[in-house]
Amino acid sequence: MGTFRYVLRDTNRLLFRHWGLSLLTLFTAVAVFFLVGSSALFMLNTRYLVARVESELLVQAYVKNEAQLQTVADKAHKIPGVASVRWVTTAEAMERLKTRLKGHAQALTILGENPLPPSLEIGLARAVLAPSVARELLAMPEVDDVIYAGGLADKLARVSRFATRFSMFVLVIAVTASALVLFNTIRISIYSRRDEIGVMLLVGATPTFVALPFVLQGMLLGMGGALGASLLIGGGYEALVRGVEATLPFVQLFRDPSMLLRLGLILLGGGITVGWISSWMAVERFIRRALRPM
């Protein structure tokens, strides 16, 4: 009834009477959530990139003769962490050597019989698994030799771990900073209305009633900020992806609409929550102070 109507009217008034202040808060919120969203996208891209590079890491198992390729391939499929198995016959190996030597391939024709052994190229789910998979392969009697870029696998595993940790760190920093900045902004904006809070309490308003418009305002601003940031990030990232596609077709950015939508929703939920908590904490303090008798 009266109360409800009043709270809505007052929230509206807080937002639009001091619209300059609201706009500033909104802008700050957008900037801050933009930072959070960008960090999240950065993290997604890092992980995506690492995953893609990992998927290109191969373990090469040289098999004694071509007839055994099938057996080894079957066994290899059962090793945990093996994502793909590809046959390389003796003929294919020769073809590859020729392309590798480029213009000087004619030199190889002197070789006569093909001396290259058949092999299996085994793709891995994660780079760290390379040594253990290699060990298992080497243990098979049909396998002659196992070669993999040990250094590269190691490097990749480290990069992966480092990238995950680093982007997590950036994200945590961004979230903390955003909550603090938003809290501060709302606190300063409530600070300029502390007299009002005092008067409301003096004429018999309950603390909840006094806090409600401020909290609603905080939630709306948080939501608005998150929404603005989501739209900006959505548009900006779309442009970035298109720009990269046009100029750097060999680079692939992370692009999963459902994931991006989820990111937007998380941002929105986070915005509302941060707006709510920070405005509540800010206004609650002033209320407590105003109620404390001298």
Place this chain on the structure above:
Amino acid sequence: MGTFRYVLRDTNRLLFRHWGLSLLTLFTAVAVFFLVGSSALFMLNTRYLVARVESELLVQAYVKNEAQLQTVADKAHKIPGVASVRWVTTAEAMERLKTRLKGHAQALTILGENPLPPSLEIGLARAVLAPSVARELLAMPEVDDVIYAGGLADKLARVSRFATRFSMFVLVIAVTASALVLFNTIRISIYSRRDEIGVMLLVGATPTFVALPFVLQGMLLGMGGALGASLLIGGGYEALVRGVEATLPFVQLFRDPSMLLRLGLILLGGGITVGWISSWMAVERFIRRALRPM
């Protein structure tokens, strides 16, 4: 005299009487300048990385016989954009082929006489120059053939251009956002003291006199923010570099103490300037409003 003393005392009062507010502004400033500094470092690293990868791009010029290597090398040195020239004799070319073929090098012994031609490996200052340098080399009568990773050179040139543009864009966004956030924060904090401004003007203070403490406060906060951010970035980057060195020794981050110092000084100068401009703009508006008679 009196005036000067008053301005200092009042600045001090503004900073410490409302120390909560000052702290909040300071914190926001630190966060914002941290963002700017990080973007700048990101840009420096991108350019550094691109420059390093570019320096690894080689143009291979196959020379008719080893005796002509010297002549070609001398001419190549004169081509603009050529950074280094390295001889590869026939013997060295054979060695390389052997290591490339790994365990199967024994196959090459069948070749008997060494069929590989001598060549020059030419390093470039910038990847975009590869095609023009290749053309000039090919025009020389002593040169048989020129090979370079055309696709790679092209890619690198694009990556370089894109990275520069993108990190510039990020930096501009960061600087704009920082100025706006700082301006808003200072404006909100002045907003809560607008009565004070009005009273000062009513008792005969000149606009400059009224503005001075606020502007000084803004400058000090901007400076403090930039200083805090510089220290944080300095420490954080140091830690990052060390972390990367320990876990990813093959990755090299940009590390030039004089450049980093310059970045810190630029940040500091920027902080003071932004604090000055934004507080001046903010307080000037209130003064103008307070002076306007009804």
Place this chain on the structure above:
Amino acid sequence: MDVRISGVTKLYEPDIRALEDVYLTVPKGEFLYLVGQTGSGKTTLLRLITREVMPTKGQIAVGEYNLRKMSAFDLALYRRDLGVIFQDFKLLPHLTAMENVAFVLDVIGVPPAEVKERTGEVLERVGMWRRRFLRPPQLSGGEQQRIAIARAVVNAPSLLVADEPTGNLDTHTAEEIMQLLLSINASGTTVLMATHNQFLVDAYRQRVLELHMGRVVRDEKRGRYELDGDF
């Protein structure tokens, strides 16, 4: 509501004795003038009743409320039963005169139609209906004071606390406001009024309590204004 103050002493921070061993009982429905020099403790006494100030020593009870221990919610309920005219008005500068008055009723959840009616009525009574759409900074000192009075009486309080309600009013308007306070008092509301207005105190004789340096120095049934503090 009746007011029962017993043995109250109030010390402010450094070492200011604002009130010293005050005993006062105001029965329901009484009208009491609180007089005394500036700084004698009148506002402090009224603030004890609105619970803006807690006594350093002693007890205060108003109606069935004991002001010593009180939850935030009970305090809100208690203050709804109170009408307060503050010495410095405490109007909200960004609300219109009318909104400043309606606000008190909104706060306690009165339905909109009734808010409108009662607000209009009281604005008429203090002669501010024509100025209802102006905001406090656009009103003269006396007009602001009348809005503060309207706000205090609009919720038909059981106890009205008025701190210098005629300080910015001319003699004629002051008398009109006095009539208003008396008529509210006649309907059963207890009224405590701190005032320096010699003319009103002497013209409308009521119980007078005089404070001097925080002590009660006079308590007359139908007293006059003249202060005998330090003369």
Place this chain on the structure above:
Amino acid sequence: MDVRISGVTKLYEPDIRALEDVYLTVPKGEFLYLVGQTGSGKTTLLRLITREVMPTKGQIAVGEYNLRKMSAFDLALYRRDLGVIFQDFKLLPHLTAMENVAFVLDVIGVPPAEVKERTGEVLERVGMWRRRFLRPPQLSGGEQQRIAIARAVVNAPSLLVADEPTGNLDTHTAEEIMQLLLSINASGTTVLMATHNQFLVDAYRQRVLELHMGRVVRDEKRGRYELDGDF
């Protein structure tokens, strides 16, 4: 400084005629009471003189200053020559009583030692020396008013504009303040004082200007308070 107001009309926003065709000349050194009901335009008239308000029509000159056209710097110089007691005090709440007074001298660049001396002197005169370290929210209404008075007179102004300077004072303190204003007037300062204090006006007879609904309805050499506005 003398004040010359001719043909001044002031219209506030919607359509409020605060002043209508006012002519007034106050010679240097005169003491003038401005009386009238609440809302009759007294504060508006004083605000024209402090240049917080510009006339819709007409001319105002004070001393050698023409208030129509004035740079921000000249305005500051002019206001330094003015002492103003605001109806709502306009004290800075975060400064102590003493700092509120000293502030006016700091602003105009008086050397620290002199600031200290003059501030102490004037605080003694208004009886606020003992309370000098309290901040306005810790002072009683009358004490705040006396600080406002001290601030207005500390820079020995050529023209003193006092808007209801005794609204929160008891009769005795009001008389003391009146003595202070008269002694400042005796030293050559022109004084304009808007007041509702019938007692003072009748006791200390001076020139009286009565406003009614924005018009000058009375201008007596040694007048009394009684308003004949709408009776």
